[in-house]
Each structure stands twice: as C-alpha cells, then as structure tokens.
Amino acid sequence: MSMKARAKTRLQVADYVKGIQSGNRILLSRAITLLESSLPSDRKLAESIIEKNLPRTGQSVRVGITGTPGVGKSTFIEALGKYLTSQKRKVAVLAVDPSSQKTKGSILGDKTRMEELSRDPLAYVRPSATHNSLGGVAHATRETVLLCEAAGYDVILIETVGVGQSETAVRGMTDFFLLLMLPGSGDELQGIKKGIMEMADGITITKSDGDNLKRAKQAQLDFQHALHLFTAPESGVLPKVVLSSALEKKGIKETWQLIEDYKTKTTQSGFFTHQRNEQNLNWFHEQIDVLIKNKISQQKKSKATLSGLEEKILSAKLSPGKAAALLLKTMKLTF
Amino acid sequence: MSMKARAKTRLQVADYVKGIQSGNRILLSRAITLLESSLPSDRKLAESIIEKNLPRTGQSVRVGITGTPGVGKSTFIEALGKYLTSQKRKVAVLAVDPSSQKTKGSILGDKTRMEELSRDPLAYVRPSATHNSLGGVAHATRETVLLCEAAGYDVILIETVGVGQSETAVRGMTDFFLLLMLPGSGDELQGIKKGIMEMADGITITKSDGDNLKRAKQAQLDFQHALHLFTAPESGVLPKVVLSSALEKKGIKETWQLIEDYKTKTTQSGFFTHQRNEQNLNWFHEQIDVLIKNKISQQKKSKATLSGLEEKILSAKLSPGKAAALLLKTMKLTF
Numbered sequence: 001m002s003m004k005a006r007a008k009t010r011l012q013v014a015d016y017v018k019g020i021q022s023g024n025r026i027l028l029s030r031a032i033t034l035l036e037s038s039l040p041s042d043r044k045l046a047e048s049i050i051e052k053n054l055p056r057t058g059q060s061v062r063v064g065i066t067g068t069p070g071v072g073k074s075t076f077i078e079a080l081g082k083y084l085t086s087q088k089r090k091v092a093v094l095a096v097d098p099s100s101q102k103t104k105g106s107i108l109g110d111k112t113r114m115e116e117l118s119r120d121p122l123a124y125v126r127p128s129a130t131h132n133s134l135g136g137v138a139h140a141t142r143e144t145v146l147l148c149e150a151a152g153y154d155v156i157l158i159e160t161v162g163v164g165q166s167e168t169a170v171r172g173m174t175d176f177f178l179l180l181m182l183p184g185s186g187d188e189l190q191g192i193k194k195g196i197m198e199m200a201d202g203i204t205i206t207k208s209d210g211d212n213l214k215r216a217k218q219a220q221l222d223f224q225h226a227l228h229l230f231t232a233p234e235s236g237v238l239p240k241v242v243l244s245s246a247l248e249k250k251g252i253k254e255t256w257q258l259i260e261d262y263k264t265k266t267t268q269s270g271f272f273t274h275q276r277n278e279q280n281l282n283w284f285h286e287q288i289d290v291l292i293k294n295k296i297s298q299q300k301k302s303k304a305t306l307s308g309l310e311e312k313i314l315s316a317k318l319s320p321g322k323a324a325a326l327l328l329k330t331m332k333l334t335f
Numbered sequence: 336m337s338m339k340a341r342a343k344t345r346l347q348v349a350d351y352v353k354g355i356q357s358g359n360r361i362l363l364s365r366a367i368t369l370l371e372s373s374l375p376s377d378r379k380l381a382e383s384i385i386e387k388n389l390p391r392t393g394q395s396v397r398v399g400i401t402g403t404p405g406v407g408k409s410t411f412i413e414a415l416g417k418y419l420t421s422q423k424r425k426v427a428v429l430a431v432d433p434s435s436q437k438t439k440g441s442i443l444g445d446k447t448r449m450e451e452l453s454r455d456p457l458a459y460v461r462p463s464a465t466h467n468s469l470g471g472v473a474h475a476t477r478e479t480v481l482l483c484e485a486a487g488y489d490v491i492l493i494e495t496v497g498v499g500q501s502e503t504a505v506r507g508m509t510d511f512f513l514l515l516m517l518p519g520s521g522d523e524l525q526g527i528k529k530g531i532m533e534m535a536d537g538i539t540i541t542k543s544d545g546d547n548l549k550r551a552k553q554a555q556l557d558f559q560h561a562l563h564l565f566t567a568p569e570s571g572v573l574p575k576v577v578l579s580s581a582l583e584k585k586g587i588k589e590t591w592q593l594i595e596d597y598k599t600k601t602t603q604s605g606f607f608t609h610q611r612n613e614q615n616l617n618w619f620h621e622q623i624d625v626l627i628k629n630k631i632s633q634q635k636k637s638k639a640t641l642s643g644l645e646e647k648i649l650s651a652k653l654s655p656g657k658a659a660a661l662l663l664k665t666m667k668l669t670f
Contacts, residue, residue, distance in 0.1 A: 050654050280648050280655050287659035292627055313615050319385050320615050321478060324622035
C-alpha cells in the first residue's frame with residue numbers, strides 16, 4: 001500500500017488533513033500507512049498530518065477488547081460495530097497484535113474478516129499495524145486513533161489477542177477495557193491471566209445461548225464474585241458482567257450500555273480526563289524509549305565496531321561494561 | 336564507605352590492582368565500592384581497575400542460589416561456604432537484591448549474617464549492591480565477580496531472593512543455578528514461579544530432617560518428576576534434587592558434588608564456555624541499555640523543557656510522539 005501510495009502523486013500535508021477531516025477513508029488509510037512506514041520522509045509527513053489534526057482529536061470513546069482465541073472476538077466486535085452504526089455512530093476497528101509481526105497470523109490481517117462491517121459506510125476496519133516491536137505497534141496504533149478521531153469516528157474499538165503484554169499496551173491507550181470470556185465455571189479464570197481480569201472495566205460472556213446458558217449464568221456469578229475480590233478500581237466504577245449471544249443477537253446493546261454508563265460516571269468524577277492525561281504522559285515517556293531503542297539498533301547494525309568489540313569481550317581483552325561505553329561513544333550519542 | 340575511601344589518600348589504579356591480586360580484602364572492598372559509586376570519577380577509576388584485572392578473571396565457578404524467604408538460604412550458603420573453605424577453596428558470597436533498593440531490607444545488608452563465614456580468612460562476604468535499577472545492580476554484581484576472581488576466589492556464590500526478575504538476572508551471570516526448596520508436596524511448586532523451576536540446574540531441599548524427612552523424600556520425587564516435564568536443558572545435564580539439613584549437616588557435600596559434576600560435563604561438552612560467552616555478550620547489550628536509560632533519566636530531570644512539553648501534550652497542542660522527538664533533540668543525543 002505504501003509503495004502504491006508513493007507511486008501516485010505525492011500529496012501534501014494539507015491534502016491529507018482536508019481528506020481525513022472530510023471523512024475520506026482512502027486518504028485516512030494512506031495517512032495511517034505513512035505513520036506505519038519506516039521511511040523517515042513518510043514519518044515526517046505523518047507527524048505533520050497528526051499535529052495538524054490534533055485539535056480535532058480526543059472526542060471519541062476508546063474501547064479495548066480482548067479475549068482468548070475461540071471466544072468469538074471478531075463476531076462480537078462486528079456485531080457491536082453494526083449495532084453502533086445502526087445508532088448512526090461512526091466506528092473504527094483497530095488491532096494490536098504482536099503475533100502478526102513474527103507469524104503473519106494477524107488477527108485482522110485476514111481481509112475477509114468483518115466483511116459486513118467493512119462495507120458499512122459508517123465503519124472503518126484497519127488491519128493490525130506491523131512493526132518490529134510492541135512499542136512500535138502501540139505507538140502506531142495510538143497515532144491511528146488520533147487520525148480516526150480527526151476523521152470523525154466517535155467509537156474506536158481496539159482488538160487484541162488475549163495473550164501476552166499486548167493487553168497492557170491496549171489498556172494503556174483506551175478509556176474502557178472489555179474482557180470477553182466463554183461460558184463456564186471459574187475454570188476459565190485459568191485460561192486468562194489474572195492480571196488481565198484485574199484490568200477489565202467490564203466482562204461480556206459470549207456464546208450465552210442454548211445449552212451454554214446455564215453455565216453462562218453460573219460464570220456470570222463467578223466472575224462478578226472474582227471481580228469483587230480485587231481492590232476497588234481506580235475508576236471508582238465496579239466492573240459488571242454481561243451475557244451475550246451472537247446467535248440470539250443479545251447482550252450487545254447491554255455491553256454498550258455498560259460502556260456508556262462508565263463514560264458518564266467517570267466524566268462526572270473527572271477520572272475520564274485524568275486517565276486520558278495519564279495515558280498521554282505515559283505514551284510520551286514510552287515513545288522516548290522506543291525512539292532510543294530504534295536509534296540504537298539502527299546504529300548497532302551499521303557498526304562494524306560492534307563485532308570487533310564482541311570479539312574483544314570473548315577474548316577477555318575488554319569487559320562488557322567498558323565495551324558498552326566505547327560503543328556508545330562511537331554512536332555520536334554524546335555519552 | 337565510599338566517602339571514607341575518598342577521605343583517605345586517593346589510591347592509584349596500580350595500588351588497587353596490586354592489592355586485589357595479592358588478596359587484600361580491604362582494597363577489594365574499596366574497589367567494589369568504587370564500581371558501585373555514582374561519581375563519574377569513581378566509575379572511571381573502577382573501569383581501569385577492572386580492565387587491568389581482566390586477564391586474571393574467569394577461572395571461578397559462578398553459582399546462583401535462590402529460594403523463597405524462610406527456606407533457610409543464608410544458613411545453607413554459610414554451610415556451603417564453610418564446607419568449601421574447609422576444602423581450601425576461596426569463596427566469595429555476593430547478593431542481587433532489588434528489594435534492598437526501596438525498603439532497606441537487603442538480604443545481605445544485615446552485617447551480622449553469615450558471621451562465622453565472614454570471619455573465615457578464605458571467605459569474602461559482600462552485602463548487596465544498591466542501585467536505582469536492577470540493571471544497575473546486575474552490572475555492579477557482574478563487575479564484582481570479576482574483581483573477586485582476580486582476587487583469587489575460585490567459587491562465587493550469588494544469592495538472590497526467590498521473587499521477581501532478579502532470578503533471571505542472576506541466572507544470566509552464573510554457570511550453575513541452584514534452587515532451594517522446602518520439604519513438602521508439589522504444593523511448593525506454587526510458592527516459586529514455574530519459570531524459576533525451569534531455570535534451575537539443580538534443586539536442594541532444605542530442612543530435610545526429623546519429622547520433615549518423609550515429606551522431603553516425597554518432595555524430592557515430585558520435583559524430580561516436575562523437572563523432567565520441562566524440555567531438556569540446553570546444558571544437556573538433567574537437573575538433580577538433593578536433600579539437605581543444616582541441623583544434621585547433610586546434603587552440603589552432595590550439593591557441591593552436583594555442581595562439580597555439572598562443571599565437568601559442561602566443560603567437556605563445551606557448553607560451559609559457550610554459556611559464559613553468551614552471558615558476556617548479553618551483559619554487553621544489556622549494559623548499553625542501562626547506560627542509555629541512566630543518561631536519559633539524568634537529562635530528563637535536568638530539563639525544564641520536559642514539563643513544558645508535558646503541558647503542551649495535556650493541552651493537545653502537541654502529540655506525545657512529536658514531543659518525544661523534540662525532547663530527544665534537546666538532549667544532544669543527535670537523534
């Protein structure tokens with residue numbers, strides 16, 4: 001896509017800004033591709049586009065959604081998305097998926113997924129950003145959120161796989177974190193890491209239909225109980241558990257109600273803004289580390305001195321500590 | 336100590352090197368204090384001391400020892416130390432203890448600990464290095480190992496608390512990683528993180544005496560079984576489980592035998608050297624990150640621009656990504 005974009009006439013910042021703010025999805029996609037690009041020229045362009053759009057950002061509800069594979073994440077997200085567009089809301093669906101970096105198994109890479117929602121003029125579905133680090137993916141996704149907000153999307157759904165640290169990253173860029181769980185007893189608590197449970201602002205139990213219903217109701221009690229074992233959430237809003245079924249088209253409206261209530265309460269208490277501010281400052285400091293890491297790894301690669309130093313270390317001619325100091329000196333990092 | 340050291344006549348590199356290599360424990364301690372110091376002048380001096388001692392390093396056996404509080408770590412280490420000195424071996428006992436940074440509860444801070452071993456002319460007991468990061472502590476400990484080796488200590492015991500990531504740090508700087516466990520059923524597996532079990536090259540069950548003996552023997556079977564569930568260790572040497580008792584003075588010799596066998600086998604297979612090389616290269620790359628993190632945090636503190644940028648972020652005048660780039664530019668890091 002990026003190549004195609006550059007093959008076309010190179011657009012100016014103003015073209016992108018105008019296009020994005022007028023809801024042009026092609027230009028939005030091209031701008032996102034720029035901010036995911038590793039070309040400095042693309043990055044520079046993307047930065048200006050973001051800065052110009054900044055005044056139009058921040059008015060959406062950012063919702064993180066996670067759950068272990070098999071829980072029916074995409075079915076649920078598509079249903080939630082359709083419900084919201086039926087309410088005349090503009091919905092953007094993004095993904096943070098570290099797995100898509102190594103194995104190409106991106107949770108949104110498969111273009112045929114969420115087909116119906118993708119065709120919805122009020123929806124925008126974007127495959128997972130690919131980057132060489134979770135920090136890189138997180139940063140790109142956060143910037144994508146800003147561009148989607150500037151494009152007028154008032155609900156941003158950020159999907160992530162229910163494994164690994166990507167949850168923490170998504171929790172750190174969303175207002176409300178929704179955990180999807182399967183019907184069943186507390187056993188499910190084993191499936192998902194306890195830490196993730198504690199991050200949840202709400203839980204929706206999927207596939208709560210037919211034979212599952214009884215177990216789903218039990219699970220609802222179990223999870224509700226488990227959630228109360230944790231220390232009261234900083235938000236001040238106790239997480240609730242909702243039953244849902246894609247088959248019977250239920251629990252979607254109720255899940256959204258959960259999120260709306262949360263937004264109302266936290267807006268009144270001031271926590272909503274407080275959390276946004278905290279997240280922005282954390283992003284700032286995380287991004288400092290990301291930029292440094294990138295810079296270093298670039299320079300490491302380009303340095304023949306590296307292998308030279310490593311040889312000296314292995315032959316005990318140089319201590320690793322001294323070698324590190326020497327390498328950094330060669331890096332024009334003024335250490 | 337560092338202050339006292341500087342109050343005295345400032346010694347030259349050669350004085351330290353000569354003192355350390357002649358086994359002068361006072362000068363060894365002062366050199367270690369220099370490398371733990373945050374004063375650039377001390378650090379510089381320490382670096383030269385280390386480089387000069389480098390040819391005399393590497394000939395020891397480096398043993399990491401961990402176990403949850405209450406397992407009897409210090410009693411076991413003192414007994415092992417005494418056994419080794421009785422074999423005319425020179426033993427150094429170091430510690431990696433992140434807890435000692437925040438709460439002053441260093442596992443080796445208490446000077447009265449290992450009193451007997453401390454008085455042993457063939458032993459050197461050093462309290463945990465204090466640093467503002469685990470990376471800092473790890474680096475200081477690794478450098479301390481080098482100085483102890485130059486001072487002729489042929490067994491280095493590095494103690495750590497059985498919680499947190501300090502185990503990974505200690506595993507990454509030792510040839511053999513020993514896990515101390517209490518007698519009892521597989522329940523103990525809960526106490527210690529599974530990841531730590533997998534790092535162990537051997538397990539010693541403490542307090543295997545009196546009423547405990549039966550449970551200890553059961554635990555031995557359980558752990559031996561658990562260890563075989565893991566994928567074969569890279570070392571090629573299957574971890575064994577030893578029963579020990581400080582009361583009955585048993586299991587110390589057997590534990591040391593475990594370590595000796597491991598060293599013999601891995602030396603023959605070449606894994607011993609291979610692992611040392613890997614560890615040195617990892618140290619090198621970790622230290623690069625440590626130096627950068629320190630540099631950044633120093634500069635962050637000293638920058639008034641930081642708060643200025645944070646304000647701009649909170650008032651949506653600047654994106655965190657752009658702000659990070661700007662801050663780094665002000666840092667003379669040539670980004």
